[in-house]
Amino acid sequence: MAFKRFLYCADSHGNLIHDESRSKLLKFANDFKPHYRIHGGDLWDFSPLRGGASPEDKAGGISEDYNAGIKFLDEYKPNYLTLGNHDDRIWQIAKDNHNGVLREHCVDLVKATEIEFRRRKINWIPYVIGKSLKLPEGGPKFIHGFRSSIVSPAKLHHSDWGSCIHGHVHKPDTYVATHADGGMSMSSGCIGDIEKMSYANRFPSKMGWRQGFIYGMINDKTGAWHAWHVIKEGGDWISPMGIL
Amino acid sequence: MKINDKTKKALTGLEWAILQSPDRFIDPDEFTTEDFSNATGSTNNSARSKLSRMVELKKLSVRKVNQSGKLVNAYKKA
Numbered sequence: 450m451a452f453k454r455f456l457y458c459a460d461s462h463g464n465l466i467h468d469e470s471r472s473k474l475l476k477f478a479n480d481f482k483p484h485y486r487i488h489g490g491d492l493w494d495f496s497p498l499r500g501g502a503s504p505e506d507k508a509g510g511i512s513e514d515y516n517a518g519i520k521f522l523d524e525y526k527p528n529y530l531t532l533g534n535h536d537d538r539i540w541q542i543a544k545d546n547h548n549g550v551l552r553e554h555c556v557d558l559v560k561a562t563e564i565e566f567r568r569r570k571i572n573w574i575p576y577v578i579g580k581s582l583k584l585p586e587g588g589p590k591f592i593h594g595f596r597s598s599i600v601s602p603a604k605l606h607h608s609d610w611g612s613c614i615h616g617h618v619h620k621p622d623t624y625v626a627t628h629a630d631g632g633m634s635m636s637s638g639c640i641g642d643i644e645k646m647s648y649a650n651r652f653p654s655k656m657g658w659r660q661g662f663i664y665g666m667i668n669d670k671t672g673a674w675h676a677w678h679v680i681k682e683g684g685d686w687i688s689p690m691g692i693l
Numbered sequence: 694m695k696i697n698d699k700t701k702k703a704l705t706g707l708e709w710a711i712l713q714s715p716d717r718f719i720d721p722d723e724f725t726t727e728d729f730s731n732a733t734g735s736t737n738n739s740a741r742s743k744l745s746r747m748v749e750l751k752k753l754s755v756r757k758v759n760q761s762g763k764l765v766n767a768y769k770k771a
Contacts, residue, residue, distance in 0.1 A: 500759075500764040511708060511711070551713075553710075554703065557703040561697070561703040564697065565700055569694065
């Protein structure tokens with residue numbers, strides 16, 4: 450029997466990435482040497498493409514955001530990626546948008562992005578309900594997350610997806626199922642800079658957001674798994690291994 | 694690993710297309726659900742349902758506009 454190690458991070462949000470979280474994660478990856486690295490989506494922010502984007506958002510462009518996302522991919526080197534709702538904006542516009550010019554240019558970027566993933570040998574899935582990633586040994590499903598409530602997000606996702614690890618809500622949370630078969634779900638803190646995500650400044654849910662990521666181990670025979678949060682609380686990065 | 698030239702080209706093209714896409718702001722003869730609810734003293738839900746009924750009856754027309762970073766319905770007399 451042997452255990453395989455995995456590392457999960459999510460919500461890096463392109464050029465809104467939190468530099469300290471990025472450094473902690475990469476240092477942790479270097480020490481922990483995970484067999485699998487998973488990015489749980491919202492690799493980019495794509496704020497100029499959201500429905501209510503202001504002229505200032507649009508003027509900011511997307512190159513800086515896109516390049517920062519690719520740079521982070523090259524540093525973190527994930528084997529797996531689940532697209533998030535922010536990433537999905539270009540896929541959605543490419544599929545269905547009343548503005549034909551915008552749609553055609555999104556089609557081009559979608560094609561180019563899928564090539565970028567292929568060049569980096571990343572096993573990725575689109576942001577679609579019902580799609581999830583699994584490691585070869587089994588274990589939890591990896592998804593970006595679809596529910597935005599931060600009241601027990603892990604429990605809510607568990608009720609729909611079963612044992613899973615997800616991002617999306619930026620709030621570290623763990624739910625341990627009480628039924629006989631057990632099971633556990635976890636939602637991860639984010640790698641994006643909470644301070645820079647000003648669009649949520651009026652949402653009370655932002656108070657629950659934390660910088661963070663998740664690491665774990667999976668039994669390569671049985672698929673049994675355990676995982677733990679690494680969370681920035683105040684100025685300290687706390688993990689079950691101690692202060693990082 | 695650098696991004697390839699096709700990606701760079703696609704990014705430049707999309708940035709141009711974003712800047713060309715028209716901004717949709719509210720016109721002076723339009724009003725939102727919030728405006729209607731404030732003017733009539735009704736709740737947001739009640740205002741929304743009254744307005745959608747008037748749209749169904751073709752007394753009002755509706756379109757989506759940007760307001761404070763959100764897409765909201767803007768109504769005007771049909």
